[in-house]
């Protein structure tokens with residue numbers, strides 16, 4: 119299962135702590151990570167293997183949306199900054215919309231992301 123990790127700047131620290139806390143799940147066999155540019159390199163620096171897309175403002179969200187639409191990315195953990203303004207808001211909304219179109223699990227905050235990973239751990243989301 120390919121899981122996307124994306125975090126806005128104000129949420130990067132939270133994402134880093136989150137992925138480190140969930141290293142056992144995120145590094146498990148059958149799980150691969152994809153991320154927007156800066157989030158992805160942050161995760162790589164923490165020892166994860168990540169397929170890195172462009173940075174969000176340069177089209178990274180759109181690239182991940184494409185992979186969701188193609189059925190390649192099957193879960194999106196997107197720590198969105200609800201208080202900031204982003205030049206690539208249309209891309210962000212597209213990623214959220216495409217997840218809904220394709221019924222792909224999407225978490226936009228840490229509490230929801232943890233529930234999704236717990237579900238993976240409990241084997242609820244592993245496809246046959």
Ligand SMILES: O=C(CO)COP(=O)(O)O
Pocket residue numbers: 124125126127153154155156157158172173174175178179210
């Ligand atoms: O802007 C982002 C998501 O919308 C995140 O992009 P980066 O991971 O490159 O900072």
